[in-house]
Amino acid sequence: MAGKGARAGSTRQRAHPEAPPRAEHRSAVTLRVNGEERTLTLDHRTTVLDTLREHLGLFGTKKGCDHGQCGSCTVLIDGRRANSCLLLAVAQDGARITTVEGLAAPGPGGETLHPVQQAFLDHDALQCGYCTPGQICSAVGMLGELAAGHPSLVTAPGSRPGLTAEEIRERMSGNLCRCGAYAHIVAAVQDAGRAPGDAAGRPDGDPRHLQDGATP
Secondary structure, three states: OHHHHHHHHHHHHHHOOOOOOOOOOEEEEEEEEOOEEEEEEEEOOOEHHHHHHHHOOOOOOOOOOOOOOOOOOEEEEOOEEEEHHHOEHHHHOOOEEEOHHHOOEOOOOOOEOOHHHHHHHHOOOOOOOOOHHHHHHHHHHHHHHHHOOOOOOOOOOOOOOOOOHHHHHHHOOOOOOOOOOHHHHHHHHHHHHHOOOOOOOOOOOOOOOOOOOOOO
């Protein structure tokens, strides 16, 4: 009987081996957000969107579908627009991130709105405003793409894209507005693209701007 008990005990021990030590699932990440370097220790599963909202208190970037389908979480990463809900923060270590809070330019009398922000106000290109930060960041990014001559689905083969309503609708199609402010959004983007200065926010400060159907 004693032998059977000892064998049974050893069986139980083999069935429940000691668990290995848990691996560390957090890493230090450094991001340059709106011109300020921030170092955080984050769970590897944390998205850029949740980092901005839950860890840095930047609530302008909105969480909509959380599946990269609505565009409300759009930010600029190293100058290019991206859906922040689809990106893991640890994969963006060292990246430059610009949110809607970082678009305005500081000045002696206070901040000056970015041309795209001002155009959205001038054209009343919003209703509830939930999608607006993503729309604005996406518009800044797409104006940069236009200025660089990147074609879209509606660009004629062999030509450079112009600031047409058709181009804007195609390039902004990933940003949804459930209030239906699309007509005013297109007008706002056109107005910002025509404005003197650097509506696209290009890091080199290139002052070129586009006219309807023009080749930059």
